[in-house]
Every structure is written in structure tokens, then in C-alpha cells.
Amino acid sequence: MLDVSIAASHAPEFPVIEGVDWTVQAGDFWVVGGSSGSGKSDLLATAAGLLRPVRGVHRLFGQELIQLDEEELIRQRRRVGLVFGNEGRLFNQLSIAENLALPLCYHRNCAAPEVRDRVEEILEHTGLSAMANRTPASVNRSLRSRVALARALTLQPELLLLDNPVRESDPTQRRWWIEFLSGLCAGHAVLSRRHTTIVVATDDFRPWLGAGEKFALIARNRWLTIGTRPALAGCAEPLLRELLHEETSP
């Protein structure tokens, strides 16, 4: 649950989103829209516990983050998978398979061969098996986001936050993303058929209209909850029309 004002990571003293009153229920599929630079990435980083809000209360899985010690905070953070925008912030000196193996090896304290099976399983589910030994820099930009998703899945997150994952994608890739994320939400084999809560931040609502269940906007530095799909039609916010790429009358 978030009831906070979110700060920008480059200017932590000044809020970029005011009045975020947002509760995510288990199994939800949220789509949060906002124009470029509106603070979507900072919202997700704050939701994941990487940034602290300027003010307000941030509860993650029922626990107020400000009251947790470092160990507890890391434990809670591991329950959240964050897929960064801008090519996923992959570790460029490691291969794709090593990118996936790193969090597993670190938290299980084991060598890479011991997690090979799990890494191969995730790579297979995400369609990346053929490029396991390549470095992130050598694969297509749109596939790097998919590698970031695969890396986030290694820790079997209960909540998955994705920052504009289909921005660089062609229609085929976009379809894959939407089907895969819908599958995760409904219970996918890669996460042992467990329902995963999904939050997608985007600057284009259109691809997500079919998959998203709940919608919200960041408009003029304010948080605006729209609600479920039928509520979209009744929302008069001009930004929504822009994100739906609908013609607005002058």
C-alpha cells in the first residue's frame, strides 16, 4: 500500500508525484499511465522500496518500510521483482545466463552450476535459451527488457513491477509481453503456477487495455486512480485520451 508523495531520484527533496493513495491487492494487474518524465520510474522504484517517499506511509506486504531494519528491508525487497526501463539495467560484463544466475547464487550461496537448471528453465520460458551465452549488449534492445524480466523472475517475486517494457518492441514482441504477463498474473509454470501481482507503468495505454484490470494515471504531478476497465470510458482526464492516442476536440 502506498499513501505517499514520490520524489524524483535526481532531486530527492522535491516531490514529483503528490497524493499517491494506492493499494495493490494480490493478483491485481495494474496499468499506471503517465507522459514521459512524469515520475513513473520513481513511482516504481519507491514501490519496490529502493527510494523513500518524501512524506507519507509506504507499506509493502503489510509492513511499513521505514520501520524495517536493513535485513528485513532486503527480505521484503526480494519479494518484489523490478524490471527497469531503458533496456533493463543489465550487468553488461556478464552473459545473459550469468545475469540470471547472479541473484540466485548470491541468495542461495552456491556456485553457478548448481542453479543452471533453474536458469535454463527461465530462459526457456522467456524464449531466451538461444542467447544464454551472449552478453546483453549483443542482443536486440527490445530483447534486453525480456532478459531483465527473466532476471527478475529468478527470485520468484510475488509482485512484479515493470517500467514501460514494450516501449522498444515491435507488435510481435508486444503480443508476447502481454500474453506472458497475463499468464504470470493467472499463474504461470515458471513461477510454479502461483498468481503474480503485476504493475506496468506505461506512456501508451493501448497495448494494455485487454490485459490490465485496474488503471491509474499520473497527471500534472498528481496521482489519479481510474479504476477497472469500464471506468476508463467515463474518465474525463485529457491525459487519458492522449495515452489512448484518441483525437481530442480543440
Added chain:
Amino acid sequence: MGPPLKCRTAVDPPTGATYFAAVRNAPVSTPGFDSSSDVTQDRWARRYLNWIGWRILRLINTIRGLGAFGLITLGVMATKFKTASHVIHPLIRAQIHRAGVRLLPIVSFVALALGLVVIGQTVALLSRVGATTYAGTIMVTVVVRELGPLITALLVLARIGTAIVIELGTARALGEVEALEALGIDPIHYLVMPRVVGLALGIFSLTVYLILMTLVGGYLFAFLQDVPLMPGDYFSQLATALRWEDFVLLALKTCAFGAIIAVVTCYHGLARPLRIQEVAEATTRAVVESLVACTVLDALFIIVYLLM
């Protein structure tokens, strides 16, 4: 509603004081570089004082940031040394290899040059005045206590320290540090600790190697100059001049050099989000600060040696 919270990642340094920010942002020029002729003496004095104050505050802020970063690193090393050992210990070994084994050729070259310059010349001079019995003492003082550790530290700083700032600065600029945090991996534990331990052990090992090469190589040069000093006499002088404190202080000094270089270079790479174009400037600053810190530490060790 609680008080405003400042968001900060695990590796951010303490934020600067308000006064520091005000002084830093003030339009202050360096005295002596102001070409305008109508600047009154009063204004000039104020500018000069402002400039001195700005430099002092910047120094204090740097020391505070480095101190905080060093203490955080020390805390992580104390509490997490065995955590994720299957991941971290190979990284430590890689850093030792990088700051030790891979530098052997250049260290060998420098050791032979140092032997020629210092030992060859000194022993030759001592033999001319009939004071070759002091050769061992002079060698131990000059090479073992002073030049060996400092030259090795400078070589490692030039070859590895600069690379650390660039690779960590680039990783920070590309958001890899935040990615580590998002995966529940402590960036200090994963990125800094292996470099601190690796550089400390690497510089220690390289210094021992450089000293041995310098002492042996230097004697060979002296031998080629027909200096009347038998190898047995030379090495027994060295053994007599060396005390057990020399070994302890050598280990402490070299490990401290390694830790200082690693902490300063990691700090400049990681402490604040860098833009790619800022990485070069951060590298220069890190090299200068490492150099100053190592020299200051060396001076402190001279006091210890004098007290011995």
C-alpha cells in the same frame, strides 16, 4: 504525515551542509586570476577568504564522505565477509589476480630499475668511502620501509585504481547499482568489498616481490661495477638491519595503502550518480585523493619508524 524523508541509496554519501552548498554556489573567482582592475581591496580580501573557506569546506566534505564510505565498507566486511561466499570469494580472488599477478611484469621492470638507481648507486658510493657495512641498513630504510610500498601502491593506483573508478562510475551511470539493490544484493558487499580485500592483499604481495627483486637486482648491478661486497656480507647486513617490526609494519602499511586506494576509487565511482561525461573528472579526483592519502599515511608510518 511524518517529517520529509530524503531518499538515498545505500551508497550515497552524507548530503552537504546548507552553508557548504551556499558557498559552493556563490560566484567566487580564484584570487590572482581576476583580471578586472576595479575590484577593491576589500572585495578582493572577501573573495580570497571565500575561496579559502570553499576549499576548506570541500576538503572537510570529502574527508567526511570518504570516512563515512570507509566505515560503511568496514561494517559490511565485518558483518558479511562469509555471506554469499560462493559469489564474493571468487571476486576477491579475481581482484588479487588483477592487482597482483597481472602487474608482475611492470613491477619486475620497476624493481630492476629501482635496484639500479638506488642500490647500485648507493653501494658503489659507500664502497668508495669505505662504508659498505652500512649498505644493509640503508637498503632496509630506503627500499623496505619507504620506496617499496609507496612505489607499488602508485603502480597499482595507476593501473587498477583508475580502472575501478571508470568501471564503477560507468556501472552507476548505467543504473547497474540500483539493479543490484533491486535484486537484494548489497552493492558495497558485491562491488566494494572484493576490491578492498583484493587490492590490500595484491599490494602486499607485490611489495614483497618488488623488494626482493630490487635487493637482488641492485646487488647484481653493484657486483657488475666490481664493488668489493660479497653476497654473504650483503645479505647478512640486510638480515641484521631488518627487525620483526619491519615485517609487521610493512604488512600493515601495504594493506592500508590497498584499502585506501580501493575505498577512494570506489567512493568516487559509486558515491553519487554520475553522468558518463563526469567519469573522467571523477577518475582524476580519485587519483589525486588516493595519492594524497597514501602520502599522508606514509608520513604517519615514518613517525612510527622514528619512534622504534
